[in-house]
Amino acid sequence: MTVAVDKTKCIGCGACVVECPVEALDLIDGLAVVDPSKCEDHGKCVLVCPTNALAIPNQSPKAKEELDPKAGSEFNINDPQPDAIKDYAQDNDKKTIRAQVTPVAGGDVWSGVWVIIEYTNGKVAPVSWELLGEGRKLADAIGCGLSGVITGHQIDSVIPEAFAYGAEKVYVIDNPILKDYRTEPYAEAITSLVQKYQPEIVLMGATSMGRDVFPAIATKLQTGLTADCTVLGIDPETKLLQQTRPAFGGNIMATILCRTRRPQMATVRPRVMAMPERVDGREGELIQEEFTLSESDFRTKVLEFINTDAKSAFLDKAEIIVAVGLGLAAKRNMAIAEELADVLGATLAGSRGAVEAGWLNHDQQVGQSGVTVRPKVYIAIGISGAIQHLVGMETSDFIIAINNDPEAAIHKVANYGIVGDLFQIVPALTAEFKKRLQHGVAN
Amino acid sequence: MNFVVCLKQVPDTSEVRIDPVTNTLMREGVPSIINPYDAHGLEEAIRLKEKMGGKVTIVSMGPPQAKEALKKAMTYGADRAILLSDRAFGGSDSLATAYILSMALQKIHETEPIDLVFAGKEAIDGDTAQTGPGIAQRLGFPQLTYAIKVRELTDTTVTVERKTESGRQIVQAQLPALLTVEKELNDLRYASLPNMMKAAAYEPEVWDAKTLPFDVKQMGLKGSPTSVSRIFAPPGRSGGEIFDATKDPASIAATVVQKLFQSNIIMVNPLAKGGKR
Numbered sequence: 185m186t187v188a189v190d191k192t193k194c195i196g197c198g199a200c201v202v203e204c205p206v207e208a209l210d211l212i213d214g215l216a217v218v219d220p221s222k223c224e225d226h227g228k229c230v231l232v233c234p235t236n237a238l239a240i241p242n243q244s245p246k247a248k249e250e251l252d253p254k255a256g257s258e259f260n261i262n263d264p265q266p267d268a269i270k271d272y273a274q275d276n277d278k279k280t281i282r283a284q285v286t287p288v289a290g291g292d293v294w295s296g297v298w299v300i301i302e303y304t305n306g307k308v309a310p311v312s313w314e315l316l317g318e319g320r321k322l323a324d325a326i327g328c329g330l331s332g333v334i335t336g337h338q339i340d341s342v343i344p345e346a347f348a349y350g351a352e353k354v355y356v357i358d359n360p361i362l363k364d365y366r367t368e369p370y371a372e373a374i375t376s377l378v379q380k381y382q383p384e385i386v387l388m389g390a391t392s393m394g395r396d397v398f399p400a401i402a403t404k405l406q407t408g409l410t411a412d413c414t415v416l417g418i419d420p421e422t423k424l425l426q427q428t429r430p431a432f433g434g435n436i437m438a439t440i441l442c443r444t445r446r447p448q449m450a451t452v453r454p455r456v457m458a459m460p461e462r463v464d465g466r467e468g469e470l471i472q473e474e475f476t477l478s479e480s481d482f483r484t485k486v487l488e489f490i491n492t493d494a495k496s497a498f499l500d501k502a503e504i505i506v507a508v509g510l511g512l513a514a515k516r517n518m519a520i521a522e523e524l525a526d527v528l529g530a531t532l533a534g535s536r537g538a539v540e541a542g543w544l545n546h547d548q549q550v551g552q553s554g555v556t557v558r559p560k561v562y563i564a565i566g567i568s569g570a571i572q573h574l575v576g577m578e579t580s581d582f583i584i585a586i587n588n589d590p591e592a593a594i595h596k597v598a599n600y601g602i603v604g605d606l607f608q609i610v611p612a613l614t615a616e617f618k619k620r621l622q623h624g625v626a627n
Numbered sequence: 628m629n630f631v632v633c634l635k636q637v638p639d640t641s642e643v644r645i646d647p648v649t650n651t652l653m654r655e656g657v658p659s660i661i662n663p664y665d666a667h668g669l670e671e672a673i674r675l676k677e678k679m680g681g682k683v684t685i686v687s688m689g690p691p692q693a694k695e696a697l698k699k700a701m702t703y704g705a706d707r708a709i710l711l712s713d714r715a716f717g718g719s720d721s722l723a724t725a726y727i728l729s730m731a732l733q734k735i736h737e738t739e740p741i742d743l744v745f746a747g748k749e750a751i752d753g754d755t756a757q758t759g760p761g762i763a764q765r766l767g768f769p770q771l772t773y774a775i776k777v778r779e780l781t782d783t784t785v786t787v788e789r790k791t792e793s794g795r796q797i798v799q800a801q802l803p804a805l806l807t808v809e810k811e812l813n814d815l816r817y818a819s820l821p822n823m824m825k826a827a828a829y830e831p832e833v834w835d836a837k838t839l840p841f842d843v844k845q846m847g848l849k850g851s852p853t854s855v856s857r858i859f860a861p862p863g864r865s866g867g868e869i870f871d872a873t874k875d876p877a878s879i880a881a882t883v884v885q886k887l888f889q890s891n892i893i894m895v896n897p898l899a900k901g902g903k904r
Binding site: 195196197198199210211212213214234235304305307364365366367368371391392398399400402403404406407408409410411412431437438439440441442443445483484485486487488489490491492500504546552553560561582583584588590595598600601602603605608613615616617620 | 754755760771794809857876
């Protein structure tokens with residue numbers, strides 16, 4: 185017998201190829217392929233497959249369920265392992281994870297959760313504090329410490345804030361070379377701290393800075409990095425960081441592990457994790473390190489910084505968003521959305537369709553290839569709700585959708601779905617809001 | 628000047644759907660395209676070549692059918708295309724992919740010293756934005772990500788406008804350097820007829836795991852520190868209240884607004900004009 189591959193389910197993740205003890209599996213053209221001359225029906229691939237694409241054909245469905253209690257639903261590597269593979273799991277998984285971790289820079293300490301605090305142009309990116317909140321939960325689940333890292337110049341005012349948001353220790357490199365953000369010196373500074381103090385987890389916001397410097401650092405350290413996570417967790421047994429992110433344009437969620445190298449690195453989307461409570465006056469340990477490189481070591485220089493104060497630049501921080509989609513039909517109809525936004529003091533945004541039609545700028549696009557938003561109120565006008573759009577806005581506190589199609593996907597995520605002609609409904613809403621807001625009458 | 632463009636063939640993710648019954652990815656019939664951001668990198672390389680002279684080489688990693696993307700890219704006016712394709716490359720994560728691509732660029736660099744490398748800011752099927760910076764680090768080139776404008780290119784430096792959340796950063800880097808680019812960088816051209824004819828007859832070079840002295844421990848699944856442990860459908864959000872406004876939009880609007888105020892979802896701002904509570 186040979187393990188069979190269901191090609192409609194296989195996503196080509198390669199988990200089975202790694203697990204197979206006899207190297208009978210390979211990825212060909214993005215699909216798992218079994219070499220029947222090598223396969224010995226161990227079944228390890230069947231259990232590790234995240235999409236249940238593999239099966240041993242002579243097993244009745246019942247036998248498969250006995251082997252894997254979760255068969256038929258989704259298989260989770262962290263669920264209790266059935267006896268058949270327990271030995272294997274202990275043999276391979278745990279040993280690999282706990283004992284055979286390859287230290288990337290000598291020593292084998294690798295302990296603690298670090299959050300890189302983003303400080304540019306005199307401001308801390310709020311995602312840094314969100315991550316200290318999330319980092320607290322992770323550190324508690326592991327039973328280790330939580331630290332913040334600040335690199336830059338003249339950063340003294342940030343240190344007490346990092347303690348206030350929950351860091352027990354703060355590592356600092358303060359040097360004029362680090363005044364403006366540049367990849368090279370920032371990557372060098374953060375890498376040197378990681379190599380010296382060996383944290384097991386290093387997190388940063390998935391901002392333009394986090395997404396620029398983290399790949400450089402992970403390459404220097406030769407370790408794994410997961411971008412744009414929206415959920416983080418700790419496996420209770422292995423203490424591995426479970427890094428969950430949208431994949432394939434947000435159509436699926438994937439949980440990624442970095443089993444054997446340290447640190448485990450991830451960037452996390454802003455406004456996905458909750459802001460922790462700020463406790464002013466909280467104190468901690470401050471560790472200051474020197475920056476040993478000089479300006480001549482770097483090949484980039486910042487010539488200028490142009491602040492763009494467009495409202496849309498702060499789309500991800502907007503409290504109320506009025507977003508338009510192709511249902512608006514023409515650019516001249518933008519006026520009805522603009523009037524509603526004016527009355528509510530809301531920020532205008534749109535779907536990819538509306539942006540590609542030229543009604544809005546690229547930086548006003550909400551969704552997978554645009555900005556993720558989490559306002560208090562999101563009003564979707566004439567947006568059908570393609571999955572790429574939904575992943576960028578469905579964590580909004582309250583969603584109001586206006587669409588003439590009662591079956592539109594946007595109505596399925598909306599708290600209030602208004603079915604009908606947006607050209608009548610939106611002006612009517614605007615008039616009602618105006619009446620109440622301008623008179624200051626709530627009821 | 629020698630320009631290299633890193634390009635990826637990707638499924639058009641706007642066409643990818645989840646099978647509502649089996650909860651798995653439906654990939655059949657999904658068209659393959661050149662990663663849109665990479666196309667803008669290619670466009671910029673060709674513009675700069677037209678202005679300053681030189682050569683544009685495209686490098687891609689993927690299955691044999693990715694040749695189609697390379698042939699398509701040739702129609703815009705590139706000079707050479709190399710496909711890195713081998714089963715041993717399969718399953719590489721971004722660290723391993725950057726290793727394989729950097730080996731190829733190193734090889735090119737030995738005979739035709741590279742001045743500028745272009746890559747898209749990210750690929751639309753993975754959205755990791757890690758491969759470009761990974762290549763730059765391995766080659767020891769400065770990286771300038773999220774480029775929206777190439778202001779100036781000289782024999783020794785490139786000056787670029789980078790997009791950040793709070794504004795535009797103008798950065799100058801010494802050559803050779805690597806840029807990852809946004810769509811705002813330029814407008815794409817249409818393929819010219821002579822280039823289309825040239826591309827039709829062009830066969831991209833294919834390099835496999837034996838072409839270069841690869842370290843097998845750094846590539847493929849086993850050279851990838853990250854692995855997928857679980858895949859699932861995005862958590863659904865349960866729908867709320869539906870209002871039928873097809874008959875009487877004005878009174879439905881009044882009802883909705885009243886409910887929003889009653890439940891404090893939208894509040895009267897006491898600072899708003901005329902505000903009194």
